[in-house]
Ligand code: ADP
């Protein structure tokens with residue numbers, strides 16, 4: 001059974017005048033990392049927000065573990081999110097921001113400390129855990145948001161450009177960490193990026209979106225096409 005399935009999904013804004021996602025069909029197996037790759041404005045975030053339940057689906061169906069989730073609220077879906085905009089709690093330290101998903105599940109303090117330390121070490125933010133979000137850099141805030149998403153068990157992890165505020169070297173370093181966490185814990189992950197190298201480095205499969213329409217789904221074909229049409233790489237206009 002597929003872990004996640006999108007069937008003929010559409011997203012229109014402003015009474016249908018903006019067609020952000022058009023007839024999108026996607027599926028994701030358990031333990032798989034699928035990257036959605038595409039230029040800015042092609043509908044990546046809209047897709048993730050519909051899956052997360054924070055944006056209404058205009059048309060189509062979304063299934064998680066075989067059950068339709070269209071009408072479930074975000075809280076009722078067991079989905080963890082890390083978005084490009086960090087959405088951290090400003091009055092909580094980075095430690096408490098990361099601990100939050102465990103605290104609301106009533107986990108013991110000792111266990112919370114252990115889990116926060118483990119994920120903070122992986123994302124190299126241990127030395128700033130006592131600080132407030134406003135006291136650290138955008139890169140630290142983004143890694144905190146990522147740590148908060150990854151710290152708890154979830155059916156599905158949605159990461160929307162989670163490394164966009166880091167420099168090139170850090171991006172390389174932390175995508176290796178994300179991949180390691182995803183593989184060792186067998187997490188099912190949908191990763192959104194406009195960076196082709198990032199998608200190629202991370203994903204088991206790549207879905208290329210352009211103007212809200214899916215262009216290509218398989219990594220092997222993506223690699224092949226990249227080699228054939230080098231000049232197209234920068235524009236991410238890959239076609240089947
Ligand atoms: P991406 O994440 O790939 O950059 P988005 O999903 O954010 O793309 O946006 C897709 C399209 O939908 C863009 O044209 C964007 O301007 C539009 N859009 C996104 N959110 C809204 C909104 N709340 N209201 C109106 N248009 C929106």
Ligand code: MG
Nearest residue numbers: 044045046160
């Ligand atoms: Mg986006």
